[in-house]
Amino acid sequence: MTHLNSLDTPALVIDVDAMERNLQRAARYAHEHGLRLRPHTKTHKIPALGRRQIELGAAGLSVAKTTEAEVMLASGTPDLLIAYPVLGEAKLARLVRLASQAPVTVALDDAGVAEAISAAATAAGVEIGILAEVDLGLHRMGVGPGPQLLALIEAVRALPGLRWRGVTFYPGHIKDHAVESQPALERLRGQVPEMVAALARAGAEPEIVSGGSTPLLWDSHTIPGVNEIRPGTYIFNDRNTLLGGACGRADCAATMLCTVVSVQGGRMMIDGGSKTFSSDRSSATEDALYGEIEGDTGARFHKMNEEHGYVDLSQAARTYRTGDRVRVLMNHVCTAVNLHERVWAVRGDEVLEAWTVAGRGKLQ
């Protein structure tokens, strides 16, 4: 048996039992409510975990980039959504190669982007699915849900090589600490069916209405019209998910194993900083901490440099010595995973295996 303590630090460790429970719970929820589950694999970036999501009934997988899609083909997914517009020669070449290997759908909000994809698909003799991206409040991507959306859909439907499959939105503005979440959720419960009805009246009833994030996961069935969800973080969860109320502490499957490298005058330094955790602040609280030291909420991880995590011990529950190891619940697991070549699957103190993060660093 390989013991956790034999791992060199910093090391990102995954509790496989908690992960499996998370996967099964979401699969059950989606099944019970008749929702297509299409997990976003940006959280784990590991084809074997994508395969497990498919085994448990996921209708397909989501990725952000064509390069991530190439990696995720190894999961054997029956349907692949690139939830990001695909622009430019190199990406279009990858896209049509992908489409010759698996059914691929792209989310976009611009008729010009659709035209370029249509031209590439037609030249390559493949078909690309399209979801029209609509903005329901996040103000990131997406056209407005009225005439703009209909115009985009009509443009897509008129183009050869494309198959219009429906609409997609990302409800990232809900359960974000900057917005009161309940009114926004209530608004969404009106916006989606209204949008779907208007499209149906115009002869453009969407087959897929794709929404759903991890913070909103368990509320997905309360939004009439949504029939597909794309949560990512739920596989591992993180401090944001916990503080946002979408999971319990036992559902946090990912922690960072760190070593205390210095203890001086009421503070300690751990060997993980922005190069190990990412410097993402919490999106669920204003506390400005970078994570939580497992078993010691009084030890405040309040600052970081690339290789240093600053932990204020003035309210700590215990004492620490140089060389001690701690496990840290990170704010945002997706950006942390992206920094690691591999993560470690563990059960209790036993290290089961290393998983290569094959989709790490796929920027293009």
Place this chain on the structure above:
Amino acid sequence: MTHLNSLDTPALVIDVDAMERNLQRAARYAHEHGLRLRPHTKTHKIPALGRRQIELGAAGLSVAKTTEAEVMLASGTPDLLIAYPVLGEAKLARLVRLASQAPVTVALDDAGVAEAISAAATAAGVEIGILAEVDLGLHRMGVGPGPQLLALIEAVRALPGLRWRGVTFYPGHIKDHAVESQPALERLRGQVPEMVAALARAGAEPEIVSGGSTPLLWDSHTIPGVNEIRPGTYIFNDRNTLLGGACGRADCAATMLCTVVSVQGGRMMIDGGSKTFSSDRSSATEDALYGEIEGDTGARFHKMNEEHGYVDLSQAARTYRTGDRVRVLMNHVCTAVNLHERVWAVRGDEVLEAWTVAGRGKLQ
């Protein structure tokens, strides 16, 4: 000729002429003031650039981790500082292997860490240089500059397999927006010579007194007693360096080439977010921007997700269309470089070559 526009985005591009000027200026400064220059390679993580720093007169190179040191051996550096305590079996094994290939020095602040290194060095029949780390105001690593420092040095000197070489500090608290910089710099100008004098009186005169960061680079000669500097960022510079006043705009050698992937209602999205830039805020200003769109300071890059850079165009100097390309001056180049497998050396619009970031992601 390969044109910049043929690069797939996002792409981190380095203006080689600006970089070379930055390297030469720092080399000249160090030479003029009799300072050993030991650049921290965490900024570039590229052995060929380390070699160029050595060619221009650097006395050695600095790294943060033993795994980075392994990569940087290829630079042919005559002296390698691991500016971070080395703890644990795996790292000690790497350390003594390194020491059999090149002179290696470790910075530490704990006699226990020194003892473990001594035992490993003795067993392997190698010698490890040691710098005692002192805290002169950052409150990160380091013992106090009084009796604690002397005790640490005496412990190191008594251990076999170690060669005590001097003291090191990191003045990261100076030119940080959270602290008024002038009083802290004035204090440092007293602290260092006082510390050196006290050590000399106790029979422990340090051969090396190592300080120096990029924000403080050009003030290094005004701190009596400092004889070595370890700037990292100066090779490329970034928005932090610019806003902190330690470089001019023409000295910013690194920019992120991004594509506009969406323009909707007074905002645009670029294809770089926290996975491309890192989510580091500026350390030199409170403006909460994530970077500066080259040539358009009115376009405010104010928010990011992993793959999305949110740019508010309400004050923009020009209009943008989906598919346009922009270059972005990033807040913090070190954490950005760490996210890229390779960066592109450019002169004007010409791409000269790709440089593999061999030291990227070396966490342990």
